Amino acid sequence: MDQLSVSDINMILDTADSLMEISSRDIKKVPTLRGKSIVNFFYEPSTRTKASFEMAAKRLSADTLSLSATDSSMVKGETLIDTARNLQAMNPDIIILRHSSSGAPHLLARYVDAGIINAGDGMHEHPTQALLDLFTIRKKKGRIKGLKVVIIGDIAHSRVARSDIIGLRKMGAEVTVSGPPTMIPVDAESLGVKVVLDPAKAIKGKDVIMVLRIQLERQGRILFPSLREYSIFFGLNQELIRRAKKDVIIMHPGPINRGVEITGDLADGPFSVILDQVSNGVAIRMALLYLLIGGG
Amino acid sequence: MITWIKGGEVIDTHSKTKKTLDIVIKKGKIERLLPPGNYNPPKDIDVKTIDASGMIVTPGLIDMHVHMREPGEEYKETIATGSQSAAAGGFTAVACMPNTNPINDSRSVTEFILERARKANLIRVYPVAAISMGSRSESLTEFGDLKQAGAVAVSDDGRPVTSSELMRRAIEYARFFGLPVISHCEDIDLSNRGVMHEGTISTKLGLQGIPAASEEIMVVREILLAKLTGYPVHIAHVSTEGSVKFIKQAKEEGISVTSETAPHYFSLDHRAVIDFDTNAKMYPPLREPRDVKAIRRGLSQGVIDVIATDHAPHSPIEKDVEFDKAAFGIIGLETALPLTLALVREGVMDLPEAIAKLSYNPASILSIKGGIIEEGKEADLTIIDLNKEYVVEKESFRSKSHNSPFVGVEMKGKAVLTMVGGGIVWESDEFNPRS
Ligand SMILES: [Zn+2]
Ligand SMILES: [Zn+2]
Numbered sequence: 001m002d003q004l005s006v007s008d009i010n011m012i013l014d015t016a017d018s019l020m021e022i023s024s025r026d027i028k029k030v031p032t033l034r035g036k037s038i039v040n041f042f043y044e045p046s047t048r049t050k051a052s053f054e055m056a057a058k059r060l061s062a063d064t065l066s067l068s069a070t071d072s073s074m075v076k077g078e079t080l081i082d083t084a085r086n087l088q089a090m091n092p093d094i095i096i097l098r099h100s101s102s103g104a105p106h107l108l109a110r111y112v113d114a115g116i117i118n119a120g121d122g123m124h125e126h127p128t129q130a131l132l133d134l135f136t137i138r139k140k141k142g143r144i145k146g147l148k149v150v151i152i153g154d155i156a157h158s159r160v161a162r163s164d165i166i167g168l169r170k171m172g173a174e175v176t177v178s179g180p181p182t183m184i185p186v187d188a189e190s191l192g193v194k195v196v197l198d199p200a201k202a203i204k205g206k207d208v209i210m211v212l213r214i215q216l217e218r219q220g221r222i223l224f225p226s227l228r229e230y231s232i233f234f235g236l237n238q239e240l241i242r243r244a245k246k247d248v249i250i251m252h253p254g255p256i257n258r259g260v261e262i263t264g265d266l267a268d269g270p271f272s273v274i275l276d277q278v279s280n281g282v283a284i285r286m287a288l289l290y291l292l293i294g295g296g
Numbered sequence: 297m298i299t300w301i302k303g304g305e306v307i308d309t310h311s312k313t314k315k316t317l318d319i320v321i322k323k324g325k326i327e328r329l330l331p332p333g334n335y336n337p338p339k340d341i342d343v344k345t346i347d348a349s350g351m352i353v354t355p356g357l358i359d360m361h362v363h364m365r366e367p368g369e370e371y372k373e374t375i376a377t378g379s380q381s382a383a384a385g386g387f388t389a390v391a392c393m394p395n396t397n398p399i400n401d402s403r404s405v406t407e408f409i410l411e412r413a414r415k416a417n418l419i420r421v422y423p424v425a426a427i428s429m430g431s432r433s434e435s436l437t438e439f440g441d442l443k444q445a446g447a448v449a450v451s452d453d454g455r456p457v458t459s460s461e462l463m464r465r466a467i468e469y470a471r472f473f474g475l476p477v478i479s480h481c482e483d484i485d486l487s488n489r490g491v492m493h494e495g496t497i498s499t500k501l502g503l504q505g506i507p508a509a510s511e512e513i514m515v516v517r518e519i520l521l522a523k524l525t526g527y528p529v530h531i532a533h534v535s536t537e538g539s540v541k542f543i544k545q546a547k548e549e550g551i552s553v554t555s556e557t558a559p560h561y562f563s564l565d566h567r568a569v570i571d572f573d574t575n576a577k578m579y580p581p582l583r584e585p586r587d588v589k590a591i592r593r594g595l596s597q598g599v600i601d602v603i604a605t606d607h608a609p610h611s612p613i614e615k616d617v618e619f620d621k622a623a624f625g626i627i628g629l630e631t632a633l634p635l636t637l638a639l640v641r642e643g644v645m646d647l648p649e650a651i652a653k654l655s656y657n658p659a660s661i662l663s664i665k666g667g668i669i670e671e672g673k674e675a676d677l678t679i680i681d682l683n684k685e686y687v688v689e690k691e692s693f694r695s696k697s698h699n700s701p702f703v704g705v706e707m708k709g710k711a712v713l714t715m716v717g718g719g720i721v722w723e724s725d726e727f728n729p730r731s
Contacts, residue, residue, distance in 0.1 A: 081617070125502065187499050
């Protein structure tokens with residue numbers, strides 16, 4: 001997201017808008033990317049993002065090849081650069097990379113000619129998630145500029161939060177981050193956000209609430225003591241939501257921990273746009289593939 | 297044979313002055329120091345003349361913190377290549393840290409290192425032995441035996457001594473043998489697998505941060521242990537404003553601590569990591585501009601006694617990988633002098649003071665010879681061209697490794713000739729002073 005300009009972002013969102021139509025057809029497929037090859041290179045398990053990219057590629061008729069961390073060579077300790085060189089030899093048009101190390105796409109880009117789409121790198125960025133979030137907000141609210149957005153959860157260790165913050169700030173939204181102090185990065189203000197630790201206060205008057213997934217296995221018992229306590233003090237529930245604007249939307253990058261960061265009724269309720277995010281994700285990824293290699 | 301170095305400006309690291317002097321060298325020792333025009337060489341002996349006019353002549357530079365990687369990681373550096381790198385950087389002596397494979401925790405490893413250094417036959421190599429067996433912070437190494445074998449100090453560098461009790465006993469025990477104790481200050485728990493300085497850049501890049509406090513907690517511990525034991529501790533690679541403050545305070549209170557910093561800590565800050573450049577990854581990490589300022593102040597006020605490189609060679613296997621998987625450390629022997637000279641030009645220190653931090657001060661902390669130009673002393677000398685301008689090139693490194701964040705950077709000032717015990721161990725191609 002750091003590398004995209006406001007006009008880039010607008011172009012991607014506009015393209016996604018026009019491609020949305022394909023997904024509503026009976027035959028959800030156009031020949032735009034016939035003959036193009038796309039490698040889905042997932043160093044880290046991810047069902048959703050991978051499925052979303054595969055769906056996007058198929059709807060545009062591209063050939064896709066998927067590699068995942070369980071495939072032999074990566075487990076055997078082949079370096080990212082070696083793998084990159086092997087991929088380069090296959091001459092793909094685009095490599096979609098998901099990796100557990102921040103900066104991995106930057107490293108890969110130095111060794112391959114193909115275009116690279118970052119499908120999430122470590123705690124750094126998850127730009128396609130941010131784009132689909134922006135797309136969802138724009139569709140629901142008609143604009144992004146001037147909106148008040150709060151992101152609640154483990155901001156420090158979340159690539160989704162980082163990319164959303166950059167995207168939202170670029171598009172002129174006001175962003176507040178909220179959650180236990182152990183999950184707020186140092187110098188968070190340097191990202192251009194306000195920090196309001198208590199969600200009860202942070203939610204006040206907001207147009208958009210983004211809730212991040214909480215994982216005890218990942219965050220250990222050092223950042224917070226228990227899921228139970230987290231849900232009491234930092235989880236989103238019916239009572240808190242009343243403090244937001246009446247037409248607030250609730251977003252979540254999935255998968256949801258019902259009863260932890262958000263109550264089940266809110267996730268399924270009228271404010272939730274969580275399922276829209278999923279279908280918008282396919283459109284955004286189609287738009288990116290189209291813009292990168294569909295131009296002729 | 298006699299070597300006659302004519303007309304150079306000679307740095308006196310003791311009185312912190314410089315004077316134009318001729319140096320006459322015989323049998324590896326400085327025989328005479330005298331004003332130009334006063335020396336009449338004997339007719340019956342071969343005299344080699346080196347015209348050093350327009351050049352600076354300093355005591356051979358001494359780097360008290362390098363990683364030679366031998367034994368165990370010879371693909372990164374050997375004592376021979378490390379010695380070449382040192383000589384090319386103007387260093388006539390280095391102290392090498394014990395985190396080799398095996399770790400230098402026994403007489404046999406210390407003797408092996410010295411044997412290799414003798415074979416390389418270039419510069420003086422002083423082994424630093426481990427404090428604890430395997431640097432595991434569990435039990436002490438045999439300080440006495442190691443000293444007799446040739447170790448000049450003890451340190452678990454590469455790792456901190458995690459047990460405060462063991463560190464206390466190490467300092468007490470080292471006192472009996474007069475061995476300096478060098479501390480790599482890091483609270484491993486607080487570093488929490490961090491890979492760069494914790495601050496705005498780590499927040500932006502989503503990289504796990506190492507807070508300044510991780511270093512400072514240990515600096516304060518070592519100061520308190522130096523006070524408790526009444527014996528000095530030397531703090532390695534100081535990188536933060538807080539460390540400088542605590543060391544300054546300790547010195548003012550009369551607690552005997554000494555400290556060193558490395559050129560990258562006064563030349564670069566954490567912004568160097570912005571493109572995930574693994575050549576900007578080291579421990580301690582590059583800090584913030586305010587820390588860089590504090591390090592410079594620490595150097596100018598004498599809080600920091602020594603400039604040492606923490607020369608840490610790594611191959612592309614360790615460095616051409618994802619940032620969080622890359623090894624910590626950069627090479628430094630061939631860039632330390634020009635980076636220090638840049639500080640002199642900026643007025644942080646005068647030249648004699650800067651040279652003292654690169655020679656006299658480390659020599660006195662380690663109680664090794666060198667660091668001063670005096671009649672009767674070993675002829676370990678470095679001739680420096682302050683005005684030589686060049687760009688650092690990967691290919692020109694004498695070190696076996698090239699992991700430097702200064703590749704492509706313009707430098708001014710260079711060692712053009714390095715002499716150990718009267719013998720020339722390095723001479724720049726462009727320096728042709730024979731008359
Ligand atoms: Zn160290
Ligand atoms: Zn070191």
